[in-house]
Amino acid sequence: MRGRSRGRGLSCALVAALAAMALGACGQERGTEGTQGASTEATGDGHTAPTPAAAQRTIEITPDMVTAGQALFVRCQGCHGENGGGKQGIGPHLNSATFLAAASDEFLFNTIRNGREGTTMIPWGASMSDHEIKQVIAYVRSWSDAPAAELNEGPLHGDADAGEEIFGAICAGCHGRTGAGYQETANGTGIGRHAFLSTATNGYLRYIAKNGKSNTRMRGFANGDEIAVANLTDEQIENVIAYMRREAW
Numbered sequence: 001m002r003g004r005s006r007g008r009g010l011s012c013a014l015v016a017a018l019a020a021m022a023l024g025a026c027g028q029e030r031g032t033e034g035t036q037g038a039s040t041e042a043t044g045d046g047h048t049a050p051t052p053a054a055a056q057r058t059i060e061i062t063p064d065m066v067t068a069g070q071a072l073f074v075r076c077q078g079c080h081g082e083n084g085g086g087k088q089g090i091g092p093h094l095n096s097a098t099f100l101a102a103a104s105d106e107f108l109f110n111t112i113r114n115g116r117e118g119t120t121m122i123p124w125g126a127s128m129s130d131h132e133i134k135q136v137i138a139y140v141r142s143w144s145d146a147p148a149a150e151l152n153e154g155p156l157h158g159d160a161d162a163g164e165e166i167f168g169a170i171c172a173g174c175h176g177r178t179g180a181g182y183q184e185t186a187n188g189t190g191i192g193r194h195a196f197l198s199t200a201t202n203g204y205l206r207y208i209a210k211n212g213k214s215n216t217r218m219r220g221f222a223n224g225d226e227i228a229v230a231n232l233t234d235e236q237i238e239n240v241i242a243y244m245r246r247e248a249w
């Protein structure tokens with residue numbers, strides 16, 4: 001009896017340790033720390049209130065930074081394509097005008113620095129300095145001169161239960177039933193993951209859901225957009241984002 005229970009105790013400890021490793025508990029902690037450090041570094045403050053367009057661009061870009069960033073982008077193009085044109089099922093487009101209008105420097109910086117845990121987008125902060133990451137962002141920014149979009153960063157007021165139906169009927173087809181992205185379909189990215197949703201602001205999500213990601217199959221779902229595969233009202237977009245946030249994994 002004693003031997004058995006000791007044995008069980010030991011294996012429990014082992015299982016717990018393995019589970020913690022499998023869940024990447026340590027990595028996640030480091031990622032969170034990195035995010036906080038980076039947001040202070042990238043923005044100089046770290047506020048979350050409604051963001052005026054100017055506050056989304058905090059990295060000062062010089063021609064030298066663009067040139068240096070272009071050389072660094074060699075590390076990225078295997079997945080993101082030459083000139084950021086994307087590779088279906090491998091790496092998303094980075095040279096999309098609506099994407100670059102909606103993505104703040106902070107979002108780009110944190111995504112590149114911390115990666116997206118659970119995907120092939122590794123934390124590049126392990127092998128690139130903050131300055132190098134800013135150089136690569138300068139190069140990525142050179143693909144579009146679209147100004148920063150006005151983002152509505154107000155709190156979400158959606159109904160997650162109502163959003164579930166919309167997600168299942170519309171978004172799941174390209175992003176996967178749980179938003180696993182490339183791991184389930186070859187189309188959209190992993191929009192259900194905590195690693196993505198903790199970096200993407202409400203304003204970014206609202207903007208992309210409404211306006212789509214130009215240059216990709218992600219169309220705008222805003223009501224009245226004739227090319228949209230399905231039109232959604234603002235309220236329905238709130239609902240679907242509320243659902244994504246509630247289910248983040």
Ligand code: HEC
Nearest residue numbers: 075076079090091092111112116119120121136181189190
């Ligand atoms: C091994 C493949 C791979 C490499 C190399 C890679 N990425 Fe990624 N990247 C991905 C994938 C996959 C995603 C999307 C993951 C998801 O959320 O499903 C991504 C997402 C991103 C995003 C967010 C895009 C969006 O639509 O929100 C940015 C920005 C980015 N990568 C920049 C870079 C930069 C800069 C480099 C080089 C330093 C790089 N990546 C190297 C695979 C890669």
Ligand code: HEC
Nearest residue numbers: 086092093170171174187188189205208209213216217218
């Ligand atoms: C027809 C396929 C399709 C449908 C339907 C679709 N998406 Fe997408 N979505 C995509 C593609 C493709 C991308 C961008 C991939 C790339 O850049 O190559 C994307 C990107 C996104 C992004 C940006 C993700 C990131 O990594 O930055 C968000 C947010 C998003 N979609 C939300 C939604 C929501 C919400 C719905 C449902 C209302 C939806 N999508 C329906 C194909 C689709």
